[in-house]
Amino acid sequence: xxxxxxxxxxxxxxxxxxxxxxxxxxxxxxxxxxxxxxxxxxxxxxxxxxxxxxxxxxxxxxxxxxxxxxxxxxxxxxxxxxxxxxxxxxxxxxxxxxxxxxxxxxxxxxxxxxxxxxxxxxxxxxxxxxxxxxxxxxxxxxxxxxxxxxxxxxxxxxxxxxxxxxxxxxxxxxxxxxxxxxxxxxxxxxxxxxxxxxxxxxxxxxxxxxxxxxxxxxxxxxxxxxxxxxxxxxxxxxxxxxxxxxxxxxxxxxxxxxxxxxxxxxxxxxxxxxxxxxxxxxxxxxxxxxxxxxxxxxxxxxxxxxxxxxxxxxxxxxxxxxxxxxxxxxxxxxxxxxxxxxxxxxxxxxxxxxxxxxxxxxxxxxxxxxxxxxxxxxxxxxxxxxxxxxxxxxxxxxxxxxxxxxxxxxxxxxxxxxxxxxxxxxxxxxxxxxxxxxxxxxxxxxxxxxxxxxxxxxxxxxxxxxxxxxxxxxxxxxxxxxxxxxxxxxxxxxxxxxxxxxxxxxxxxxxxxxxxxxxxxxxxxxxxxxxxxxxxxxxxxxxxxxxxxxxxxxxxxxxxxxxxxxxxxxxxxxxxxxxxxxxxxxxxxxxxxxxxxxxxxxx
Amino acid sequence: xxxxxxxxxxxxxxxxxxxxxxxxxxxxxxxxxxxxxxxxxxxxxxxxxxxxxxxxxxxxxxxxxxxxxxxxxxxxxxxxxxxxxxxxxxxxxxxxxxxxxxxxxxxxxxxxxxxxxxxxxxxxxxxxxxxxxxxxxxxxxxxxxxxxxxxxxxxxxxxxxxxxxxxxxxxxxxxxxxxxxxxxxxxxxxxxxxxxxxxxxxxxxxxxxxxxxxxxxxxxxxxxxxxxxxxxxxxxxxxxxxxxxxxxxxxxxxxxxxxxxxxxxxxxxxxxxxxxxxxxxxxxxxxxxxxxxxxxxxx
Numbered sequence: 001x002x003x004x005x006x007x008x009x010x011x012x013x014x015x016x017x018x019x020x021x022x023x024x025x026x027x028x029x030x031x032x033x034x035x036x037x038x039x040x041x042x043x044x045x046x047x048x049x050x051x052x053x054x055x056x057x058x059x060x061x062x063x064x065x066x067x068x069x070x071x072x073x074x075x076x077x078x079x080x081x082x083x084x085x086x087x088x089x090x091x092x093x094x095x096x097x098x099x100x101x102x103x104x105x106x107x108x109x110x111x112x113x114x115x116x117x118x119x120x121x122x123x124x125x126x127x128x129x130x131x132x133x134x135x136x137x138x139x140x141x142x143x144x145x146x147x148x149x150x151x152x153x154x155x156x157x158x159x160x161x162x163x164x165x166x167x168x169x170x171x172x173x174x175x176x177x178x179x180x181x182x183x184x185x186x187x188x189x190x191x192x193x194x195x196x197x198x199x200x201x202x203x204x205x206x207x208x209x210x211x212x213x214x215x216x217x218x219x220x221x222x223x224x225x226x227x228x229x230x231x232x233x234x235x236x237x238x239x240x241x242x243x244x245x246x247x248x249x250x251x252x253x254x255x256x257x258x259x260x261x262x263x264x265x266x267x268x269x270x271x272x273x274x275x276x277x278x279x280x281x282x283x284x285x286x287x288x289x290x291x292x293x294x295x296x297x298x299x300x301x302x303x304x305x306x307x308x309x310x311x312x313x314x315x316x317x318x319x320x321x322x323x324x325x326x327x328x329x330x331x332x333x334x335x336x337x338x339x340x341x342x343x344x345x346x347x348x349x350x351x352x353x354x355x356x357x358x359x360x361x362x363x364x365x366x367x368x369x370x371x372x373x374x375x376x377x378x379x380x381x382x383x384x385x386x387x388x389x390x391x392x393x394x395x396x397x398x399x400x401x402x403x404x405x406x407x408x409x410x411x412x413x414x415x416x417x418x419x420x421x422x423x424x425x426x427x428x429x430x431x432x433x434x435x436x437x438x439x440x441x442x443x444x445x446x447x448x449x450x451x452x453x454x455x456x457x458x459x460x461x462x463x464x465x466x467x468x469x470x471x472x473x474x475x476x477x478x479x480x481x482x483x484x485x486x487x488x489x490x491x492x493x494x495x496x497x498x499x500x501x502x503x504x505x506x507x508x509x510x511x512x513x514x515x516x517x518x519x520x521x522x523x524x525x526x527x528x529x530x531x532x533x534x535x536x537x538x539x540x541x542x543x544x545x546x547x548x549x550x551x552x553x554x555x556x557x558x559x560x561x562x563x564x565x566x567x568x569x570x571x572x573x574x575x576x577x578x579x580x581x582x583x584x585x586x587x588x589x590x591x592x593x594x595x596x597x598x599x600x601x602x603x
Numbered sequence: 604x605x606x607x608x609x610x611x612x613x614x615x616x617x618x619x620x621x622x623x624x625x626x627x628x629x630x631x632x633x634x635x636x637x638x639x640x641x642x643x644x645x646x647x648x649x650x651x652x653x654x655x656x657x658x659x660x661x662x663x664x665x666x667x668x669x670x671x672x673x674x675x676x677x678x679x680x681x682x683x684x685x686x687x688x689x690x691x692x693x694x695x696x697x698x699x700x701x702x703x704x705x706x707x708x709x710x711x712x713x714x715x716x717x718x719x720x721x722x723x724x725x726x727x728x729x730x731x732x733x734x735x736x737x738x739x740x741x742x743x744x745x746x747x748x749x750x751x752x753x754x755x756x757x758x759x760x761x762x763x764x765x766x767x768x769x770x771x772x773x774x775x776x777x778x779x780x781x782x783x784x785x786x787x788x789x790x791x792x793x794x795x796x797x798x799x800x801x802x803x804x805x806x807x808x809x810x811x812x813x814x815x816x817x818x819x820x821x822x823x824x825x826x827x828x829x830x831x832x833x834x835x836x837x838x839x840x841x842x843x844x845x846x847x848x849x850x851x852x853x854x855x856x857x858x859x860x861x862x863x864x865x866x867x868x869x870x871x872x873x874x875x876x877x878x879x880x881x882x883x884x885x886x887x888x889x890x891x892x893x894x895x896x897x898x899x900x901x902x
Contacts (some may be wrong), residue, residue: 032832032845038697038706038823039793040837040860046846 008571013592017076019068051201063587070583076393077576085568091182092117092150093173095189095206096157097135097164098484099543102190102293103207110159113188113206118151120186120202130182134189136162136485136517160517161295162485163543166191166552177201177556192551201554210292211240212223214544215248216269218285218299218537219481220277232274234285238264239545247288248272252280255535265549269541279303282521282533298542300521301481309473314340315353323453327466334510349472353451364442364472367448369413379445380416384429387412387447392425397471398444398464399424406458421445421473435471444468482518482536487512491524491532498523500536606755608712610887611719619716620748623724624686625901626812629873630784633744636685636725644682651679679857686726687744687784689811690714691776694759695734696838697793701828704820704883709788711758712740713816713881715751716891719724720900722748730754731776733790734767742779766839769794770801777809785899786813791820794877795838798871807874814877814899817864821884824860826853 007013027175037043098112121129129150131142142153146528152545169189176185177200187193195204216235238244243264249256257280260272277283280303282486288295311332313321318334325332337355341364350357350365372381389407390571392399404425414430417423421436421443432447450465482488490497490507497505500520507513515538516522524532534560542550629641639648655664655675663678692714697706718728727744745754769790786806792799792815806813822828829835829848836843846852864880871878879897881890895902 032834034834034836034843035829036700036836036838038700038791038820038838040835040840040842040844041793041795041863042826042856043835043846045855045859046844046848056838262766 004084004086006082006084008082010079012075012078012080012470015078016072017071018075021287022068022071027187036569042602051508063590066587067585070580073576073580073583077573077580081572081576083570083572085126085570086126087183087568088122089128089130089182090122090542091130091132091176091185092121092154093132093134093138093169093176093185093187093189094154094157095135095164095169095187095191096133096159097190097292097543098159098161098538098540099163099190099546099549100206101161101295102210102212102546104292106294107159109190109207110157113153113190113204114157115153116204116206117186117188120204121147121150123147130176132172132176133155133157134164134169135160136164136514138168160485161519161538162483162517163538163540164191166550170552170554173201173552173554174556189552190546191549194551194553198556199553201556209547209549211242212291212293212296212544213238213240213244213246213287213289213548214293214296214541215285215287215299215537215539216296216541216544217481217539218281218283218301218535220301220303224522230277230279232258232277232283232285232301234260234272234274234299235269235541236262236264236272236287237269237541237544238266239541239547241266244289248275249288250277250283251286252278252283257283277303282535293544293546295519296538298519298541299537300519301537302521302533303364309349310347311349311351311469312340312347313351313353314345314355315351315356316355317353320353320449320451321351323451323455326455326534327453338586349469353449360438360441361443362441365444366468366472367443367445368451369447370445372415377421377443377445378419380418380449382414382416382430384414384427387414387427387429387432389425389432390428392433393423396424398433398467400467402464402467403460407464408458409448414447415445418445444472444474481539482516482534483539484536485517487514488516489513493526493530494524494532496525496526498525606752606759607715608708608714608755611715612888614855615888616719618888619719620723621902622720622743622895622900623902624688624701624717624721624726625784625899626686626785628810628812629681630686630812632684632686633727633782634685635683637683638726639781640684641687642682642684645680645686648681648683649678650681652676653679683881685746686721686724687782688718688721688726688728689780690717690728690730690787691773691789692730692732692761693734693764693767693769693788693792694732694761694765694791695767695790696764697767697791698818700819700838701822704822706791706818706820706823706883707761707763707895709881709883709887710816710818711755711761712887713818713891714758714787715755717898717900718754719748719751721785722751728754729780730758732758732761733769733772733776734763734765742776767794769798770805773802773805777805783810783811785812787816787898788813789816789818790815791823792863794864796863796870799867803871803874805874806876810901812876814879814897815867815871816898817867817878817880819860819864819880819882821882824857824882826856829853844846 010053034581069423092198100113101107103109127147129145130140131145131150131153132140145153150296176182185201187201188206190207193203213235214237216237218234220232221232232250234248236248237248240245243263243265245261247259247261249259251257257278258274260274262270262272264270283301285299290297309330311330311331313334314337316337321332321334324330342359350361350363352365353368356370356376360376370379372379389404392404412432414427414432415434416430418434420438423431423433424435434445436443446588449459453462453465455462490509490511490513494507494509497507499515500518505515519536519538522534522536629639631640631642655677659677665676665678668674668676692710698710714730718730718845721728727746729742729744767786803815814868832847834843834845868878877897877899
């Protein structure tokens with residue numbers, strides 16, 4: 001930190017002329033005659049008469065010198081001296097997201113970013129550097145570093161397995177530049193930054209676009225709702241300019257279980273299904289061919305934990321729910337519509353038969369033949385006598401494996417076009433089945449009643465019913481496991497978690513777990529060393545798209561991006577006044593003590 | 604006269620020969636003399652009785668007591684011995700100032716006068732000089748009045764100088780003395796009172812009969828040479844003080860010195876010691892004859 005010294009009122013320094021005048025007056029005045037006497041005992045009582053009084057006639061001893069210093073300090077205080085501290089606070093933001101691991105050799109992007117930042121950091125004693133990283137969440141890792149220490153800290157930054165959120169990064173950059181805390185911001189990233197970029201923000205592009213093949217998600221679940229068999233689904237993407245055949249191999253405990261291929265066009269994303277999987281505690285998916293970003297060529301998955309699904313069946317005819325009780329992994333609770341309350345209805349899935357709730361349910365819900373004209377869903381029923389299925393959406397988890405030609409509907413009704421629900425199965429009058437998402441939940445509306453569940457006695461309807469329940473209970477959804485860097489709540493009973501790298505972390509159930517920036521299998525250790533596995537993957541195709549990565553749009557107000565003067569003026573007058581008071585007190589105390597000692601010496 | 608100070612006229616010496624030293628207790632001497640000694644001897648001063656033992660001199664049997672008690676008792680008498688007289692003269696730098704007051708010369712005269720009284724009474728005298736420029740001689744007694752000349756020559760060679768801390772100096776001297784006796788301490792006592800009290804307290808502890816003689820200069824008491832702003836320098840410690848001297852300041856200075864003298868006197872009397880103050884503007888012979896009692900002398 002550099003400092004400059006100055007005076008607010010330099011004219012007051014002319015009073016310094018008093019100091020030599022005082023000294024000269026002392027020197028030229030008549031000097032006292034020195035007389036050697038037998039003893040000064042008798043003279044001690046005379047000391048306070050004139051010459052020895054505080055602030056009396058100055059003497060060229062240290063008391064006089066103190067008085068000279070005090071006078072000098074008073075003159076200095078009148079001139080009001082100040083120090084100007086020159087600050088050059090610099091914010092350094094390093095993109096350490098998973099995409100920075102890409103490159104040949106591995107991590108070349110991150111190394112390039114580090115080199116760019118290290119070279120751009122200004123030198124000087126007034127430079128104070130705050131270091132930020134962008135993943136798993138944008139945050140500060142060091143503050144007030146000297147340039148050399150900042151370079152050392154930058155060299156130690158490692159790329160995590162988690163993606164970065166362009167919005168969060170933009171928000172952090174806006175926070176950094178707001179309040180005029182930094183003279184400039186140095187930002188090294190592989191992501192493009194949309195103009196306009198303020199003059200105080202210097203963006204260093206690290207790494208060129210490179211083709212990449214990626215696994216987006218990897219999920220293992222039941223092959224069919226209500227069955228114990230397992231199937232896997234792997235989302236793969238071809239982020240290159242050429243068509244490419246991708247091969248996915250699923251292995252468990254070091255042994256390859258199954259393998260599948262898909263040919264993808266440039267920028268195409270598709271799912272590869274593995275219908276049957278041998279049971280295992282965890283699975284690993286490997287993608288070929290290899291590329292410059294190894295992290296997304298591997299993914300991990302664990303089978304469903306076998307948790308039971310709670311279904312609340314709201315119906316005036318509770319007997320319709322009887323068939324569902326026989327399905328494995330289901331708990332069905334039946335109540336009448338008048339007993340339904342949104343506050344007390346706690347279930348994984350809600351089924352409303354012949355009715356509709358007064359407010360949007362806070363869970364996935366199936367509406368069976370709801371009355372039209374309601375205010376919540378806004379369904380419009382199209383009555384008709386001769387309703388026939390005309391077409392259906394395929395492929396679709398709801399229609400998968402359903403033989404619509406054999407599907408016999410009892411007194412079906414159709415729905416008119418809905419503002420936010422899409423038709424899955426159409427009739428000649430409208431939509432027979434609609435699905436949609438609202439406020440994070442899934443809703444399916446049926447124009448016919450599939451209940452009671454009859455199993456193999458009505459196979460087409462049973463397949464359709466299981467598809468619907470499976471869709472609503474989560475399977476086949478886009479929720480394909482846990483992603484790196486996204487906190488999750490520690491399940492009940494878990495006392496410690498072992499990360500893929502073997503690090504053991506003590507945790508408390510119910511608290512967020514944030515040390516999940518590493519891709520792999522996490523071991524959740526419960527009571528009695530009971531162990532559960534949880535797969536955490538990058539699973540972010542935006543991050544994997546190294547050819548067209550998501551851009552960051554800076555939203556920095558114009559005033560925050562301007563260069564400002566960061567010098568700070570500090571007045572020294574209070575310190576001078578404190579020194580004056582201290583010296584005056586010391587002189588008074590010394591004079592008092594000396595007189596007291598003399599007085600004691602006489603007796 | 605014979606190297607003695609001018610005050611020692613023939614008449615004054617005659618008057619001194621009529622005096623003798625009086626002590627408040629009896630001290631053992633080193634030879635026959637005129638002072639009662641705690642020892643048993645052959646003087647006329649009865650001391651005690653004891654049972655007769657074969658071989659005792661029949662002349663000392665108390666026949667009257669034998670007649671009353673039918674037992675033989677021997678009468679014991681005190682011995683008469685000479686008195687060991689110690690004279691300590693302060694020859695520190697302060698005794699030489701102010702020069703016009705001739706404090707040290709007065710101290711020497713006083714010491715010689717006391718010594719002459721003792722020598723003429725047949726007592727032994729030891730004169731010790733505290734501080735000063737002379738080398739410390741081995742302690743030795745002199746006897747015989749003719750030795751006063753020798754003492755006068757020795758003291759005339761001493762020039763005041765140096766710093767004196769009374770208590771440690773007297774402690775060193777007392778460590779060399781073998782017997783108790785009469786002590787005279789002649790000084791201006793221009794020093795810290797604690798040192799004076801400690802030094803004089805040593806004589807009490809040593810079972811000696813001491814007399815403190817304080818000598819102050821007439822000019823010293825009045826601070827006549829000082830007027831206006833003056834830096835006074837202590838002749839012994841070198842301490843410097845700046846003072847503004849005027850009539851009021853001189854009065855305060857004299858009051859301070861006299862208060863110090865009164866405190867020394869009170870301290871001496873409280874401890875059973877004698878004290879007298881001699882200011883140099885007074886006539887020496889007149890002072891000495893008038894202060895006989897205070898000095899511990901007797902006609």
